[in-house]
Amino acid sequence: MKxxxxxxxxxxxxDPLPRAGEGxxxxxxxxxxxxxxxxxAAIFVLAFVLDRLLPLPLPDANGGSTVVLARDGTPLRAxxxxxxxxxxxxxxxEVSPLYLQALLTYEDRWFYWHPGVNPVAxxxxxxxxxxxxxxxxxxxxxxxxVARIIDPQPRSVGGKLRQILRALQLEAHLSxxxxxxxxxxxxxFGGTIxxxxxASWAYLGKPASxxxxxxxxxxxVLPQSPTRLRPDRNARAARVARDKVLARMxxxxxxxLASVRDARIESVxxxxxxxxxxxxxxxxxxHEAQPQAHRITTTLDANLQSALEARVADxxxxxxxxxxxxxxxxxxxxxxxxxxxxxxxFGDAARLGHVDMVRAWRSPGSTLKPFLYGLALDDGLIDxxxxxxxxxxxxxxxxxxxxxxxxxxxxxxxxALRQSLNVPAVDxxxxxxxxxxxxRLSNAGLSIRLPRGVEPNLSIILGGGGARLEDLAGAYTAxxxxxxxxxxxxxxxxxxxxxxxxxxxxxxxxxxxxxxxxRPGYRLDTFDPGSRPRVAWKTGTSYGYRDAWAIxxxxxxxxxxxxxxxxxxPLPGQYGAVTALPLMFDAIDGLPRxxxxxxxxxxxxxxxxxxxxxxxxxxxxxQHPQLCQQKHTAWILNGVIPPTLPERDASVWSAGxxxxxxxxxxxxxxxxxxxxxxxxxxxVARWPALAYPWLSPDLRRASSVPPLQSGCxxxxxxxxxxxxxxxxxxxxxxxxAPNSSQPAxxxxxVLGADRQRILWLVNGKLEGETxxxxxxxxxxxxxxxxxITALAASGAYAQLRIRVLR
Numbered sequence: 001m002k003x004x005x006x007x008x009x010x011x012x013x014x015d016p017l018p019r020a021g022e023g024x025x026x027x028x029x030x031x032x033x034x035x036x037x038x039x040x041a042a043i044f045v046l047a048f049v050l051d052r053l054l055p056l057p058l059p060d061a062n063g064g065s066t067v068v069l070a071r072d073g074t075p076l077r078a079x080x081x082x083x084x085x086x087x088x089x090x091x092x093x094e095v096s097p098l099y100l101q102a103l104l105t106y107e108d109r110w111f112y113w114h115p116g117v118n119p120v121a122x123x124x125x126x127x128x129x130x131x132x133x134x135x136x137x138x139x140x141x142x143x144x145x146v147a148r149i150i151d152p153q154p155r156s157v158g159g160k161l162r163q164i165l166r167a168l169q170l171e172a173h174l175s176x177x178x179x180x181x182x183x184x185x186x187x188x189f190g191g192t193i194x195x196x197x198x199a200s201w202a203y204l205g206k207p208a209s210x211x212x213x214x215x216x217x218x219x220x221v222l223p224q225s226p227t228r229l230r231p232d233r234n235a236r237a238a239r240v241a242r243d244k245v246l247a248r249m250x251x252x253x254x255x256x257l258a259s260v261r262d263a264r265i266e267s268v269x270x271x272x273x274x275x276x277x278x279x280x281x282x283x284x285x286x287h288e289a290q291p292q293a294h295r296i297t298t299t300l301d302a303n304l305q306s307a308l309e310a311r312v313a314d315x316x317x318x319x320x321x322x323x324x325x326x327x328x329x330x331x332x333x334x335x336x337x338x339x340x341x342x343x344x345x346f347g348d349a350a351r352l353g354h355v356d357m358v359r360a361w362r363s364p365g366s367t368l369k370p371f372l373y374g375l376a377l378d379d380g381l382i383d384x385x386x387x388x389x390x391x392x393x394x395x396x397x398x399x400x401x402x403x404x405x406x407x408x409x410x411x412x413x414x415x416a417l418r419q420s421l422n423v424p425a426v427d428x429x430x431x432x433x434x435x436x437x438x439x440r441l442s443n444a445g446l447s448i449r450l451p452r453g454v455e456p457n458l459s460i461i462l463g464g465g466g467a468r469l470e471d472l473a474g475a476y477t478a479x480x481x482x483x484x485x486x487x488x489x490x491x492x493x494x495x496x497x498x499x500x501x502x503x504x505x506x507x508x509x510x511x512x513x514x515x516x517x518x519r520p521g522y523r524l525d526t527f528d529p530g531s532r533p534r535v536a537w538k539t540g541t542s543y544g545y546r547d548a549w550a551i552x553x554x555x556x557x558x559x560x561x562x563x564x565x566x567x568x569x570p571l572p573g574q575y576g577a578v579t580a581l582p583l584m585f586d587a588i589d590g591l592p593r594x595x596x597x598x599x600x601x602x603x604x605x606x607x608x609x610x611x612x613x614x615x616x617x618x619x620x621x622x623q624h625p626q627l628c629q630q631k632h633t634a635w636i637l638n639g640v641i642p643p644t645l646p647e648r649d650a651s652v653w654s655a656g657x658x659x660x661x662x663x664x665x666x667x668x669x670x671x672x673x674x675x676x677x678x679x680x681x682x683x684v685a686r687w688p689a690l691a692y693p694w695l696s697p698d699l700r701r702a703s704s705v706p707p708l709q710s711g712c713x714x715x716x717x718x719x720x721x722x723x724x725x726x727x728x729x730x731x732x733x734x735x736x737a738p739n740s741s742q743p744a745x746x747x748x749x750v751l752g753a754d755r756q757r758i759l760w761l762v763n764g765k766l767e768g769e770t771x772x773x774x775x776x777x778x779x780x781x782x783x784x785x786x787x788i789t790a791l792a793a794s795g796a797y798a799q800l801r802i803r804v805l806r
Contacts (some may be wrong), residue, residue: 007417013743025651037043043466048798056151056170056675057150057151059182059185064270065078065080065087065296065436066078066079066291066293066294066296067088067089067295067296067707068282068296069295070278070297070298070300070301070302071297071298071300072301073207073297074276074302076278076279076298076305077278077280078275079287080192083225084192085193086198086275087198088195089295090184090208091181091184092184094209095196095197095208095209096208096209097213098216098602099196099211099220101216101254101396101697102213102220102249102254103142105249106245106248107142107145108141108235109252111141111180116141116143116167117144118141119791140163141167142180142375143170144166144167145187145223146182146183146186147163147164147170147189148166149180149182149183149186149187150166169229180413184196187223188223189222189226189585190229190230190232191230196219197206199222200215200219201276202275203218203219203232203276204219204269213259213260213263214246214263214266215266217243217245218231218238218242218245220241221241221244221245221479222241235268235269239267239268245582245753246264247260274587277346278306279340279341280346281342281354282300282342282358283296285356285490285616286298286622289654290318297491297492298490298491299336299490300337300339301338301339302531304338305340307590308587309341311496311590312327312344313345315582315583315612316344319579320571320574321350322351322565322567323343323563323565323571323574324355324357324389324563324564324565325562325583326341326356326360326469326560326561326562326700327339327341327562328340328341328358328469328470328473328488328559328560329557329558329559330473330474330488330509330559331557332480332553332558334496335474335487335488335489335496336488336489336490338591341358342356342357342358343356343566347788348764350575352565352566352567356468360468360469361468362467362469362542362546363467363546363547363704364463364466364467364472365462365463365540365548365550366422366425366461366539366540367467367472367539368441368467369417369425369461370476370510370514371437371440372432372437372461373413373417373513374502374506375432375437375502376511377502377503377505377510378503378506378636378637379432379511380640380642381431382645383411383413383640383641384414384512385612385635386413386617386634386642387410387411387615388413388416388421388424388427388533389409389411389417389423389642390402390407390408390691390758391409391423392407392423392690392761392766394684395427395458395648398457398458400422400458400462400499401422401766402422403541403575405766406764406765406766408764408766409693409695410614410615410694410695411424412515413513417513418513418514420539420540422462425461425462426461426462427648428524428644429460434460434461435455435456438465439499440501444478444485444500445471445474445485445486445487445499446475446688447467447468447471448466450465450466462543463542463543463547472488472551473488473551473559473560474488475501476553477553477558478502478509478593479510479511479536480555481507481513481732482504482508482604483501483502483504483507484498484500485500485501486498486499503582503606503637504604504605505605505606505637506603508603509635509637511536511553512536514538516660520582525570525804531598531608532589532598533555533556533593533599534554534599534600535553535588536552536553536554537550537581538550538554538575539551539576539580539581540649541575541577542575545570545573545575546565546571548563548575548576550576550577550584552588554591554593554664555601555625556591556593559584559587559588559591561584561587563579563583569802575758579660593621595699603635606637606639608636608639609633609636610633610636610641612631612634612636612641613627613631613632613645615629615686615688616643616656616657616685617641617644618643619641626683628685629702629703630699643656645658647689647795657683657684657685657686658685659682660681660705661679661680662679662681662682663709664679664680665678665778668709668710669706669707669708669709669712669717670709670712671709671712671713671715672715674709674711674712676709685702686705687699688792690791690795693761693789693795693799705717723750723790723796723798724750724751725748725749725790726751726797727746727747727748727775728746728748728800728802729800730800731801731802732802733804733805734805736806742779743779743780744804744806745777745778746777746778747775747776747777747789748760748775748778748790749773750773750792750798754796756771756792756793757769757770757792757793758770758772758774758776758793759790759791760789761787761791762778762780762788763787764787764789776790782804783806784803785802786801786802786803787799787800787801788800788801
């Protein structure tokens with residue numbers, strides 16, 4: 001037998017010792033794994049319990065501050081959160097990449113790789129603390145800084161441990177992008193400024209999306225010591241810290257040396273830290289409507305808003321105390337507001353600056369008149385040159401007067417609108433119907449608020465109701481939008497609401513009528529109008545000088561201005577044309593313009609020109625030229641040339657076309673039953689009776705019927721010559737008594753009026769009312785020529801002229 005076989009026989013089983021060692025190792029490994037698993041499970045359970053017991057104190061997503069922005073993102077007004085912090089929420093995509101590079105390179109290069117804590121950085125910071133006896137570097141990651149922001153802790157070992165746990169908790173619950181967003185919006189930047197966007201606007205005056213290399217470096221380092229490094233207080237320290245960041249960026253090749261070299265040259269601006277406060281009342285209005293919104297973008301132009309706020313504040317400095325103002329600029333194409341000045345001085349208690357006068361209900365004065373004339377055009381009642389009468393008239397118990405109590409007599413519709421004459425407007429409204437007029441305006445978005453229990457009435461055209469500036473501006477855009485009014489939009493999300501108020505033709509004619517009104521103190525034959533936009537404008541003044549209005553519309557924009565006192569107390573001597581109109585033109589002249597704004601637009605379909613004749617109001621007829629005592633070129637709508645409106649109260653005078661029989665030989669009038677062998681018919685165009693006192697002698701003769709033929713019975717056509725003024729002779733001169741300070745005075749009466757109501761006018765201004773032979777007394781404060789007119793209810797009148805010597 002061989003030795004190997006012998007050996008095998010002598011040792012039939014292998015040595016058991018190695019197998020026993022392997023078992024021991026396996027058992028130990030199993031025990032270690034078991035213990036590790038138990039430990040991990042315990043850690044997991046502990047972490048779970050701690051996470052539930054100590055949840056992350058994340059900022060309320062629905063709370064926090066709100067910022068209201070202009071259309072380009074410029075902050076207009078910020079509303080602080082419950083802690084009084086100013087914060088403009090942003091996302092990483094809305095921040096300059098340069099800032100993100102500086103932040104992550106300087107603060108946490110391994111942000112996207114570590115689990116919230118960087119062990120290497122922590123060990124380095126610990127070693128430095130042991131070696132130097134004080135903190136040299138904190139070793140905090142960006143996540144740990146966010147943990148300190150949301151859960152502030154004291155600077156101690158315990159505080160650091162809690163900060164680490166919070167950082168791990170953040171990483172477990174949030175993504176890296178969400179953690180970065182928290183830092184961008186909550187990092188401290190000094191004072192009550194939190195977040196990079198608020199800091200960028202506060203210190204640099206620009207959004208965080210447009211930062212330079214130097215600005216990005218500055219904002220990256222500020223949260224390290226926001227109080228010590230505030231550039232508005234310590235620009236030198238802020239610059240040293242910024243340059244340290246720039247050096248790090250260059251050393252790590254994050255930015256080129258050239259970029260860093262250029263960035264070092266930039267100075268650190270020491271801006272005064274001040275929260276924005278523009279369009280404060282609009283911002284407040286939108287914030288109230290959207291209390292949960294963090295960012296509200298408006299349609300306003302930031303530069304225009306700032307400029308007009310400054311202009312309004314300066315303008316009010318020349319007006320009486322406690323005066324406020326409101327100004328609204330609307331883009332006609334989009335109906336978007338471009339400027340919104342709700343009060344003269346927000347926060348000024350004396351001016352009640354907290355009251356938003358853009359949406360306050362105030363008496364609109366005469367600002368509704370353009371829509372009345374437009375509706376009358378659509379109804380075929382008038383054309384642009386229709387004959388209207390501005391003379392004392394009664395409409396039931398309502399007797400309107402003009403602003404200066406003077407009257408002008410016969411006037412074209414266009415001139416009556418431009419001069420804002422009250423009696424012609426009330427006359428038109430009486431024919432259109434006040435209820436229908438109000439309904440048309442309300443449908444177009446211009447609501448008129450009447451006192452409780454009051455029905456629509458004639459006074460609304462003179463301001464006898466309430467309206468809002470924003471509604472008026474929206475309605476006036478119709479003059480440059482083909483007759484379509486709209487609701488003013490304050491945010492891009494606001495819907496476009498269009499409502500037709502006039503036909504395109506009527507809107508064009510009204511706009512043309514108003515554009516022909518020159519600016520006060522501006523003569524078309526002296527100044528070049530080509531450099532300024534064409535403006536259709538109208539003013540208004542409420543009863544008692546409580547509200548002064550001016551609203552103008554160009555091709556591109558509509559501007560509305562209100563001036564007054566929010567508490568409704570009067571401002572004597574302040575009215576639309578004097579107080580509000582200059583501010584309106586200032587605003588319009590500062591708006592962007594193009595060639596379109598300087599040139600007239602062609603008339604739309606249905607609008608043509610025609611020659612119309614007064615007093616009948618009909619088209620010129622070459623076959624009967626005697627009927628055209630005055631010729632006017634008018635804009636007419638849809639080919640309609642309406643006749644002069646019929647008179648109301650003249651009981652014996654017949655206006656319009658009158659046919660009389662006359663004796664061909666003598667030219668005298670023949671009454672019914674009075675015959676002659678050579679009778680013929682004569683057409684006479686007669687003026688309305690109330691116009692007669694203002695007619696020239698030639699027009700009176702042309703409008704008069706021939707005298708009655710001798711022997712013919714009276715036919716009543718001479719009624720206008722039946723009254724006369726008694727008490728002074730025509731052409732007389734009067735003077736005050738010697739050594740008297742009292743002005744010259746007269747005591748007059750009317751003869752032949754048969755107890756009719758008599759209206760007395762001095763130089764066209766209504767001065768009194770009597771009955772028949774009752775005396776009228778008047779003192780003449782001014783010297784010179786004076787015209788005295790007595791108007792009877794029948795239409796008869798008498799007139800004379802005197803001269804006051806002293």
